[in-house]
């Protein structure tokens with residue numbers, strides 16, 4: 001019995017270690033990526049941040065990831081996932097309501113549209129206050145992840 005318990009402890013401990021390991025790796029990818037600057041025009045960022053078309057499947061994974069997008073904390077989406085919030089509008093059909101450029105701006109820096117919004121800027125690189133030193137100049141998502149999320153939202157017709 002004792003041996004069984006200690007092997008369970010080893011399993012739990014290693015599981016945690018690998019979780020932390022992958023988090024660190026993801027963070028490194030984000031911080032290593034060079035920052036992209038963008039221009040907002042008429043409520044939109046018309047130009048792709050990377051020039052590489054977004055991948056809707058990857059965007060869906062970012063949206064669902066509670067440590068990355070965590071969009072479901074505030075939005076209902078047409079996804080079979082538990083605990084969907086309602087602080088923001090339901091995103092069903094958002095791909096018919098908003099263009100790629102409008103979506104890009106709402107994800108990158110929604111405060112440029114509504115300075116009082118509670119939605120975080122996922123690629124907001126200016127105008128932040130009290131940012132911990134290690135996060136300065138490091139957006140929540142990479143530029144390509146923003147493009148992936150845009151591609152996924154565009155598929156919600």
Ligand code: HEC
Nearest residue numbers: 069070071073074087088089094106114117118119120149
């Ligand atoms: C802390 C809550 C919160 C989180 C997290 C959040 N949002 Fe929002 N979002 C809002 C609110 C509130 C609005 C309404 C607009 C406003 O506040 O100005 C909004 C608006 C939007 C809109 C515009 C919708 C429309 O119909 O006009 C889109 C698109 C959007 N969010 C996408 C996302 C995506 C994608 C994520 C995750 C990457 C996300 N949001 C994460 C709160 C949130």
